[in-house]
Amino acid sequence: xxxxxxxxxxxxxxxxxxxxxxxxxxxxxxxxxxxxxxxxxxxxxxxxxxxxxxxxxxxxxxxxxxxxxxxxxxxxxxxxxxxxxxxxxxxxxxxxxxxxxxxxxxxxxxxxxxxxxxxxxxxxxxxxxxxxxxxxxxxxxxxxxxxxxxxxxxxxxxxxxxxxxxxxxxxxxxxxxxxxxxxxxxxxxxxxxxxxxxxxxxxxxxxxxxxxxxxxxxxxxxxxxxxxxxxxxxxxxxxxxxxxxxxxxxxxxxxxxxxxxxxxxxxxxxxxxxxxxxxxxxxxxxxxxxxxxxxxxxxxxxxxxxxxxxxxxxxxxxxxxxxxxxxxxxxxxxxxxxxxxxxxxxxxxxxxxxxxxxxxxxxxxxxxxxxxxxxxxxxxxxxxxxxxxxxxxxxxxxxxxxxxxxxx
Amino acid sequence: xxxxxxxxxxxxxxxxxxxxxxxxxxxxxxxxxxxxxxxxxxxxxxxxxxxxxxxxxxxxxxxxxxxxxxxxxxxxxxxxxxxxxxxxxxxxxxxxxxxxxxxxxxxxxxxxxxxxxxxxxxxxxxxxxxxxxxxxxxxxxxxxxxxxxxxxxxxxxxxxxxxxxxxxxxxxxxxxxxxxxxxxxxxxxxxxxxxxxxxxxxxxxxxxxxxxxxxxxxxxxxxxxxxxxxxxxxxxxxxxxxxxxxxxxxxxxxxxxxxxxxxxxxxxxxxxxxxxxxxxxxxxxxxxxxxxxxxxxxxxxxxxxxxxxxxxxxxxxxxxxxxxxxxxxxxxxxxxxxxxxxxxxxxxxxxxxxxxxxxxxxxxxxxxxxxxxxxxxxxxxxxxxxxxxxxxxxxxxxxxxxxxxxxx
Numbered sequence: 066x067x068x069x070x071x072x073x074x075x076x077x078x079x080x081x082x083x084x085x086x087x088x089x090x091x092x093x094x095x096x097x098x099x100x101x102x103x104x105x106x107x108x109x110x111x112x113x114x115x116x117x118x119x120x121x122x123x124x125x126x127x128x129x130x131x132x133x134x135x136x137x138x139x140x141x142x143x144x145x146x147x148x149x150x151x152x153x154x155x156x157x158x159x160x161x162x163x164x165x166x167x168x169x170x171x172x173x174x175x176x177x178x179x180x181x182x183x184x185x186x187x188x189x190x191x192x193x194x195x196x197x198x199x200x201x202x203x204x205x206x207x208x209x210x211x212x213x214x215x216x217x218x219x220x221x222x223x224x225x226x227x228x229x230x231x232x233x234x235x236x237x238x239x240x241x242x243x244x245x246x247x248x249x250x251x252x253x254x255x256x257x258x259x260x261x262x263x264x265x266x267x268x269x270x271x272x273x274x275x276x277x278x279x280x281x282x283x284x285x286x287x288x289x290x291x292x293x294x295x296x297x298x299x300x301x302x303x304x305x306x307x308x309x310x311x312x313x314x315x316x317x318x319x320x321x322x323x324x325x326x327x328x329x330x331x332x333x334x335x336x337x338x339x340x341x342x343x344x345x346x347x348x349x350x351x352x353x354x355x356x357x358x359x360x361x362x363x364x365x366x367x368x369x370x371x372x373x374x375x376x377x378x379x380x381x382x383x384x385x386x387x388x389x390x391x392x393x394x395x396x397x398x399x400x401x402x403x404x405x406x407x408x409x410x411x412x413x414x415x416x417x418x419x420x421x422x423x424x425x426x427x428x429x430x431x432x433x434x435x436x437x438x439x440x441x442x443x444x445x446x447x448x449x450x451x452x453x454x455x456x457x458x459x460x461x462x463x464x465x466x467x468x469x470x471x472x473x
Numbered sequence: 474x475x476x477x478x479x480x481x482x483x484x485x486x487x488x489x490x491x492x493x494x495x496x497x498x499x500x501x502x503x504x505x506x507x508x509x510x511x512x513x514x515x516x517x518x519x520x521x522x523x524x525x526x527x528x529x530x531x532x533x534x535x536x537x538x539x540x541x542x543x544x545x546x547x548x549x550x551x552x553x554x555x556x557x558x559x560x561x562x563x564x565x566x567x568x569x570x571x572x573x574x575x576x577x578x579x580x581x582x583x584x585x586x587x588x589x590x591x592x593x594x595x596x597x598x599x600x601x602x603x604x605x606x607x608x609x610x611x612x613x614x615x616x617x618x619x620x621x622x623x624x625x626x627x628x629x630x631x632x633x634x635x636x637x638x639x640x641x642x643x644x645x646x647x648x649x650x651x652x653x654x655x656x657x658x659x660x661x662x663x664x665x666x667x668x669x670x671x672x673x674x675x676x677x678x679x680x681x682x683x684x685x686x687x688x689x690x691x692x693x694x695x696x697x698x699x700x701x702x703x704x705x706x707x708x709x710x711x712x713x714x715x716x717x718x719x720x721x722x723x724x725x726x727x728x729x730x731x732x733x734x735x736x737x738x739x740x741x742x743x744x745x746x747x748x749x750x751x752x753x754x755x756x757x758x759x760x761x762x763x764x765x766x767x768x769x770x771x772x773x774x775x776x777x778x779x780x781x782x783x784x785x786x787x788x789x790x791x792x793x794x795x796x797x798x799x800x801x802x803x804x805x806x807x808x809x810x811x812x813x814x815x816x817x818x819x820x821x822x823x824x825x826x827x828x829x830x831x832x833x834x835x836x837x838x839x840x841x842x843x844x845x846x847x848x849x850x851x852x853x854x855x856x857x858x859x860x861x862x863x864x865x866x867x868x869x870x871x872x873x874x875x876x877x878x879x880x881x
Contacts, residue, residue, distance in 0.1 A: 151573035164566025165559035167740035254660030332770035361769035362740035
């Protein structure tokens with residue numbers, strides 16, 4: 066059994082403050098001086114305290130629970146960094162649901178996705194129009210319990226129950242480290258993980274997961290296997306202005322988004338798919354029926370309110386004093402990446418991905434990618450994860466992403 | 474692809490008003506008189522209007538959507554019948570969630586089920602204590618997106634990834650008609666539907682789903698395959714005082730409950746499992762991680778409030794004027810079953826299951842089972858579903874429950 070953390074943060078926002086912190090710690094470790102030692106001691110003490118709340122769900126409870134040994138766990142992520150913005154919004158996104166409301170299984174029986182709340186669907190369309198990151202015309206919206214459920218629903222919908230063998234599922238390395246276990250944990254006869262898309266040379270149909278910007282390295286991605294029988298799932302969880310320049314509205318057959326990455330509301334467990342083909346949308350809906358008989362109405366209603374507030378914050382920005390959600394979150398990410406690069410560049414142990422700026426249609430200016438993850442390379446160490454574990458810093462090895470262990 | 478309705482109501486409360494209605498209609502059809510005809514015409518007209526809202530999710534949209542032909546769809550269920558009670562409760566179960574709350578993935582990292590909200594867990598334990606229908610001591614609570622997800626999580630947890638072949642999954646006929654498709658839709662190599670538990674004679678390990686009271690027929694159930702290598706999942710969705718006499722607290726290895734059946738809140742998609750074995754609870758949690766990375770916090774918080782109100786309504790009943798939730802729902806079911814039996818008994822076309830009364834520890838008196846479903850038998854017709862379809866009444870054939878087509 067894979068332990069909790071090996072899955073947990075894989076596709077979540079790695080708490081960038083901790084990412085920054087570890088860099089500072091590493092810098093301290095390798096640039097020790099009289100002054101540095103003192104600073105390092107205080108800093109480490111603070112970081113240990115910050116990180117302590119994460120320890121209990123670590124895969125190695127004996128490491129820290131029984132002995133109370135202090136470690137810093139960067140193998141987890143939780144997108145709570147936008148909480149301050151939502152506090153500033155006050156009651157605007159407060160949801161009130163009376164006990165007698167939303168009792169039915171059904172939401173809108175005129176839609177293929179009969180458990181999709183109309184208010185939520187409306188706000189999804191509106192937000193994509195405001196941000197300009199996805200075409201929604203001619204698409205069926207399928208709501209899911211987070212985008213994880215939608216990835217599984219898409220694998221189910223794109224595979225055939227009558228095929229002679231499971232369809233291959235690929236993604237270009239480094240890929241989201243949960244993809245292999247998500248594809249294989251049920252030992253499904255419908256689909257099967259087949260590894261790195263770049264090395265995939267099997268004939269016949271396949272499903273390619275295209276994650277753009279990519280988790281973990283933050284680069285923009287296109288399909289890697291350019292063949293006729295490929296079925297594509299575009300996982301665009303991070304295609305929002307705070308993480309990457311918006312170049313044009315995405316326009317694919319099957320595209321996934323999620324509230325946890327766009328607005329930071331991971332606890333709602335709400336994702337959505339934009340699906341061109343009616344039969345695929347039907348099969349995805351069927352999957353969710355068999356899996357969970359729909360998706361929490363409470364969270365859909367709450368998500369509708371949150372997405373509406375995001376759209377309004379963008380529309381009203383020029384007329385009011387308030388700052389749009391994306392301006393807030395962009396600035397927050399920019400500040401963290403600035404600090405992160407400063408500490409990494411100050412030493413020669415580690416490198417970070419380098420990005421080129423591009424024009425962002427949303428901000429109307431050039432911006433630079435600011436991924437939600439730190440894809441760190443150890444320059445002179447072969448196994449970066451083991452090395453850092455020796456310094457009581459838990460990370461996820463590049464191996465789990467189908468990449469070199471030099472990375473974490 | 475199995476169409477929407479074949480799954481949909483299988484394990485949900487069949488709207489008993491519609492069940493009653495169809496009986497009245499059937500009575501009218503076969504006891505036509507001058508007065509009856511007039512009554513029948515008015516009644517059918519009303520029923521058609523009532524049923525119309527259900528039509529759009531039928532498997533045969535051409536039947537009613539394009540031609541707007543009127544049918545009565547009893548193949549669906551939706552537990553909205555307790556709505557009036559919850560309206561009477563006013564603001565007591567109203568939930569208010571600010572936009573900045575419940576953003577994290579995590580709930581209580583000290584628990585195996587790290588996405589379980591502590592408030593919800595507390596109210597689950599309290600309600601079972603108040604009702605006396607389940608032992609919670611020494612159990613791990615695993616929350617699920619409805620009990621459907623927990624059934625799948627349990628199949629995953631009880632099967633072995635290293636087994637030579639998928640473990641057999643059985644249940645005694647008539648069984649919940651979704652079990653076969655839930656077990657098989659992923660073509661899992663871990664588990665496989667093996668049909669009626671009474672005819673199961675394969676050697677080796679197996680999983681038996683024990684549904685008690687049973688969906689669809691309402692009878693109390695025990696394990697049917699009495700062998701040493703059996704792993705049992707007790708689906709006790711209907712083991713609540715309004716549906717069946719509570720004889721003693723259930724005390725099994727793995728027991729499932731759901732809000733949709735106990736309180737009628739299907740739209741919340743909240744179920745819970747009481748699990749004795751720590752490793753099983755861990756594997757179920759792992760399944761939900763890989764499937765949906767947790768369960769909506771909003772709905773868990775709302776469910777906590779609803780369960781709390783149910784417990785308080787029971788505890789305060791003797792001191793205040795208000796009626797407990799179970800007294801209300803018991804009386805509602807009793808009234809509907811009385812009417813249902815009256816119309817069925819007035820003719821000789823159909824029969825209903827007969828139950829013996831038993832002492833209910835919750836009410837402190839003898840009560841009679843009042844299932845959430847109508848398990849109707851056609852006396853002289855071999856294929857009851859086809860027969861009723863001819864009269865524009867959609868039902869689910871006994872065949873889908875592993876039983877005779879004389880039943881619907």
